[in-house]
Amino acid sequence: MEENFIKLRGLNIFTRTIGDGEPLVFLHGGPGGEHRYFLPHLEELSKDFKLVFYDQRGCGRSEESTDKAYSIQEEIETLEELRTHLGIEKLNLVGESWGSMLALSYACAYPTHVNKLFLTAAVGAVLDGYLGFEQELLSRLSDKDKSDLEKVMERLRNEEATVEEVFSIIDPYYVFSVESLHKKSVTKANNEVNMIVGEDIKKHYDLSNESRKLEHIPIVVAQGENDIITPDKLQEVLIKYLPHTKLEIIKECGHWSVIEKPTVLMDLIKRFFSEYIS
Structure with a gap:
C-alpha cells in the first residue's frame, strides 16, 4: 500500500494505491464523500489489479479550496491531471453513486483517455436521475424520519448539525438489509462540497447529447435491485442515452452495493x- 499527496489543480490531493497490475481508478460518491467507503470491502481486487483511490477536492484527507472552487468541471480536470501524473494512457474507471456521474462526465470530456467504465449505484446521465434520487428517497422515509430529517437539514444549513446526523436518519433507506449497516466503513463527509457541487449538478449536468462520444467505450452498470434508482428507472435516465451499456442487476441489494454485495x-x-483490457 502506498499513500501520497499529489498537487493537482493547485490542491494537495490524497491518493492511496494497493496492489499491482492493470490500474483501476475509483471515484467515490457524495459529492463530498471520501475513498475509504470502498475499503476494506473491495480490497481483495488488489490481487488482480492495481487499485488507485483518491479523495476528491476538499474531501477526506484532500486539501480544501479556499475559494470554494468545487464543480463537476474541476473534478474532471483534477482526474485528468491525476491520469497524467500516474502516466496512464487510458483510464479504467470504477464510479460509485455521484462517482458514476463523474465517470461519465470525464469520459465525455476526454473520451480518448478512457478504456472502460464500471458504474455501480448509478444515478443517471441526465439531471432527472439526480433529482429523482432525492425525490424517491424522501418518498421512502417514514413520516417521523421525514420530520426529523427536515429539522436536521435546517440545523445543518445553520452549521449547527453534522452530515453524520443526516446519515443516521437516511442510512437504513440506502440498504436492502439494515443488518449490513454494521459493515459500513467510518468515513467523513464535507457538506460544503456536497452543497456547492450539488448546485452545479442542477445547473449543468446533462449528458443526453453526448452519447456518440462514448460509443466506443465499454460500459457496465451494476445496480442493486432495490436501489433508490431502480434498474427499471435506470433504463430511463441512463441506458436510454447509452444503449450499448450492459446492465447487471444485483439481487437483494440497495444503493450501497459496495457494502452489501462486495x-x-x-x-x-x-x-x-x-x-476488455486494451
Missing part, C-alpha cells in the same frame, strides 16, 4: 476488466 461486485469488476 463479493458479487468484485466478481463483476474482475470479469469486466479482464475481458
Whole structure:
C-alpha cells in the first residue's frame, strides 16, 4: 500500500494505491464523500489489479479550496491531471453513486483517455436521475424520519448539525438489509462540497447529447435491485442515452452495493476488466 499527496489543480490531493497490475481508478460518491467507503470491502481486487483511490477536492484527507472552487468541471480536470501524473494512457474507471456521474462526465470530456467504465449505484446521465434520487428517497422515509430529517437539514444549513446526523436518519433507506449497516466503513463527509457541487449538478449536468462520444467505450452498470434508482428507472435516465451499456442487476441489494454485495461486485469488476483490457 502506498499513500501520497499529489498537487493537482493547485490542491494537495490524497491518493492511496494497493496492489499491482492493470490500474483501476475509483471515484467515490457524495459529492463530498471520501475513498475509504470502498475499503476494506473491495480490497481483495488488489490481487488482480492495481487499485488507485483518491479523495476528491476538499474531501477526506484532500486539501480544501479556499475559494470554494468545487464543480463537476474541476473534478474532471483534477482526474485528468491525476491520469497524467500516474502516466496512464487510458483510464479504467470504477464510479460509485455521484462517482458514476463523474465517470461519465470525464469520459465525455476526454473520451480518448478512457478504456472502460464500471458504474455501480448509478444515478443517471441526465439531471432527472439526480433529482429523482432525492425525490424517491424522501418518498421512502417514514413520516417521523421525514420530520426529523427536515429539522436536521435546517440545523445543518445553520452549521449547527453534522452530515453524520443526516446519515443516521437516511442510512437504513440506502440498504436492502439494515443488518449490513454494521459493515459500513467510518468515513467523513464535507457538506460544503456536497452543497456547492450539488448546485452545479442542477445547473449543468446533462449528458443526453453526448452519447456518440462514448460509443466506443465499454460500459457496465451494476445496480442493486432495490436501489433508490431502480434498474427499471435506470433504463430511463441512463441506458436510454447509452444503449450499448450492459446492465447487471444485483439481487437483494440497495444503493450501497459496495457494502452489501462486495463479493458479487468484485466478481463483476474482475470479469469486466479482464475481458476488455486494451
